[in-house]
Amino acid sequence: MVPAPETGKIVLIANPTAKSGRGAAAADEAARLLWSKVGEERVEVLYTARALHATELAREVGPEVGCVIALGGDGLVNEVANGLMERAADDRPALAVIPVGSGNDYAATLGMAYQVPAAVHEILRFNTARADVGRVNGRYFVETLSFGIDAAIALGTVELRKKSGRAGTALYLESAVDQLFHHLDTYRFTLDILRAPEGLPPRRITAEAYLLAAQIGPTYGGHFRITPEASIDDGLLDLCWATPKLAPLRALAILLRARAGKHVGSDHIHFAQAARVQIDFDREPPAQVDGEKIEGTRFLVECIPDALTVVLGK
Ligand SMILES: [Mg+2]
Structure with missing residues (x-):
């Protein structure tokens, strides 16, 4: 002990x-x-x-x-x-x-x-609390795992920061505009919910999406509230994905609304919760875990409940 x-x-x-x-x-x-x-x-x-x-x-x-x-x-x-x-x-x-x-x-x-x-x-x-921890293909994460355009933006931000020596939200937006206007790629995935929230059956979701996030905490990319309802102690991953077809300006508007968690009403934004999922992509997407790059097309993701004691601020 x-x-x-x-x-x-x-x-x-x-x-x-x-x-x-x-x-x-x-x-x-x-x-x-x-x-x-x-x-x-x-x-x-x-x-x-x-x-x-x-x-x-x-x-x-x-x-x-x-x-x-x-x-x-x-x-x-x-x-x-x-x-x-x-x-x-x-x-x-x-x-x-x-x-x-x-x-x-x-x-x-x-x-x-x-x-x-x-x-x-x-x-x-x-002032402590118990917190869940995520695990993806054997690697643990505390806040965020995501695939697609948002991971490309996050990784692009890191590149810009290294090149320019600058920091802050402006870099993120610069990277976002580059991705939205010059790439805006989609990735086809199968999301198998192997362990659903209590009382719900397993299910399979197939989608073509700009992004897919599997979150322990509510934010990624420097305080973008991608899953505003996510709780770090409910034993569940909060999943969010964004589906076509969005013009770059519309996608940018949704992204900016996501900063305050206000993207949730869009028809293009979908949510689910799960304790364990398997995700298969048809090609390798940009991917980040807690802001660091990871690679692959197949990801087993799970929430490990009650895994760590954390010290809270206010
Ligand atoms: Mg949770």
């Missing part, structure tokens, strides 16, 4: 390169605040040095650790969550997030403050 987050050791796993290097300063600030509030002996600070390093670090924290704080963007949170999920179910310290990144969707889902001092203050209240 892991100690309670209030009494156990705290490990801060920080990505020093997050947000073009601002991660290092944010980690120093967070470490100083944690040391001053709970004592140096209770806090350990670990820096990531390479991709997937955070997964190793989280997997290997000692039995005295009650809380692991991920300081970085959604990619780092995903890595830390994967490390925690590789531990036995009763041996997973609580997961907390200090958002320092370009995409902070999971931090928003947890209600975390965006300033380091406020986030540390919130974390040290240790």
Whole structure:
């Protein structure tokens, strides 16, 4: 059994390169605040040095650790969550997030403050909840999995950010306009709902769609509320797909409405819930999981209920 987050050791796993290097300063600030509030002996600070390093670090924290704080963007949170999920179910310290990144969707889902001092203050209240975790072809995710145009936009945003050194919503919109006006591809898929919500039978959905998302949390792509009703503790994935035919301007209008979760009334937008699904595409779509690229045409996706303890913000 892991100690309670209030009494156990705290490990801060920080990505020093997050947000073009601002991660290092944010980690120093967070470490100083944690040391001053709970004592140096209770806090350990670990820096990531390479991709997937955070997964190793989280997997290997000692039995005295009650809380692991991920300081970085959604990619780092995903890595830390994967490390925690590789531990036995009763041996997973609580997961907390200090958002320092370009995409902070999971931090928003947890209600975390965006300033380091406020986030540390919130974390040290240790207001915890139980959360579901998604799994796609063996890889865990905490917030989002999506295929098609939105994944292309998200991955395009990352490319633009790398090329330009800029950040923020403008980049996302730039990438979106490029995809909507120059691509607007569709992908044919079969979605087998293998485990439906209680009381409903399994079913098969076949569609041609611009996008398909399978969400634990409500947002992706930097706070677009693609599945505004998604709950992180109902044991279910929230699925959303968008079907043709949409002209680019109309698609852009729906995308912009999705920022506030206001796309739900469109005839082109469809929703379902499931605990486990298998998705088969007729060709490989752009795909992202918690903002990171994944590949393939066949995806087994499931919701693992009650998998992690998370520390909530407000
Ligand atoms: Mg859910």
